[in-house]
Amino acid sequence: MRRVDRTPETRAAIRASLAVALAVSLYGVSFGALAVASGLTIWQTCVLSLFMFSGGSQFALIGVLASGGASAALPAIVGAALLGTRNGLYAIRMSPIIGGPWWRKLLAGHITIDESTAVATAQPTREAQRIGFWWTGISLFVGWNLTTLIGAIIGNALGDVRQYGLDAAAAAAFLGLLWPRLTALQPVVVAVAAAVVAAVLTPTLPAGVPILIAALVAVVVGGFNLFVKREAK
Amino acid sequence: MNTWTIVLLASICVLVLKIAGYLVPPKVVEKPAPTRITALLTIALLAGLVSIETLGSGSQIVLDARVPAVLVAAALFALRVPFVLVIIAAAVVAALIRLWA
Incomplete structure (x- = not known):
């Protein structure tokens, strides 16, 4: 990518990106712990954060699996996919902002989520929008995957999760994703x-x-x- | 279906949806109905999950320590307390109720 001039707008976009990425990464810990509590292994939990990388869909998948186990396979997949449809809409909106060759859009696709789209579209200039998108997406990807691993290890060590109220924490996590909407x-x-x-x-x-x-x-x-x-x- | 298959299939679905959006002409988002339905779909699914995670126990509906924990969480979200603190508070409320019950 070509070198970017640091204007006040692009610096503000970077600051917003890092603030959002830091705050949201923190609840990767709760995702990691809850995923292990719902019956996934540490590896399966990490694969979700690496390849699915969409908080709502990830929480939905483990929520449905926790309630029904492997017999709920189909609803779990469909539920995660339905929650992922809004990322597709974000992608349509981000497409003219990202621009460039197909491989750049392919990379952008993986980090097209609530947070990167929200930070990008809140910026005043096209350059700042592009910077907001990439900085939020990439820093959140790194942060979310690190905290997922930490959470999964903690969850694995805890054992009986109901004793620690982790089942109630799962319900509260969905409420937290719902509340701002x-x-x-x-x-x-x-x-x-x-x-x-x-x-x-x-x-x-x-x-x-x-x-x-x-x-x-x-x-x-x-x-x-x-x-x-x-x-x- | 084993858990690995579920994890990988669901991940592929979510990833394909993201990338597919870059292949769609931008005019689609100018129509209000698809945008509105997608936003409401997210809300309905999250609300359904709140309800099942709070009340469900296998195929039964039960009222237990999760209900007061989620009510506390709702109050804290209304007061704009950060996400992680609310999650911890909900877990603590449920754990304490179970400890004392």
């Missing part, structure tokens, strides 16, 4: 309805399936654009 009536209605649907169906359907049916709430509400204030439409 509850910014209007529509997302709140979807969240509450999906939570109720998932709980009500749990006793009657195989593990992992209720969560996929809960996802249909989003398709219905989003498709018809329900629960939006008239003037906001």
Whole structure:
């Protein structure tokens, strides 16, 4: 990549990138510990952070596996993939910013996630957007993988995780990923309805399936654009 | 399906979705419906996972130490306490309730 001039905008982008990467990397520890608690080995846990590298999808996969084991294989994979669809949308938005040859987009693809897209799109200039994307993505990739390994080793040493409340920590982790998205009536209605649907169906359907049916709430509400204030439409 | 197959298949799916986005013309994101449904899909899945992780125990719904722990977590998220501290607080609440019960 060509040499970048350090302007105030690009320096601010680098600072934002490192702050976000540091904060988010910290919860790689909880992912590592919870993944081992859900029955994965340390290696499997690390492979997820290396190759899947998308927090929501990773937590979803281990969440569904924890509730149903290997018999929940299909819902676990579909759930992780559905949570990964938004990365595809981020990629569409990032594509003109990244530019360049195909191999650069291929590399960018792997680090196209919530955080890199958010930092990039918050920058004022095209150059700062590009820098924000790469700095956030690469530093978070390094940090997230290191903390995943640390968490997996700690989780492995802990043994019976319920005694330490790690099952409650998993629920709290999903709540933490959800919380910043509850910014209007529509997302709140979807969240509450999906939570109720998932709980009500749990006793009657195989593990992992209720969560996929809960996802249909989003398709219905989003498709018809329900629960939006008239003037906001 | 063994766990390695699940881990690798799911990783490939998520990676392919990311890269596929770079092959799609940018006009698609200008349409509101796909963007809206994708954002809500994330919310619905996360909310469903909160509910199952809090209440599920195998194929049963139970009320145990996880419920107060998640309520404490919700209160702390509302107060904008950092993610890691909230996760630790939730674990401590559940662990203490089980210790005393």
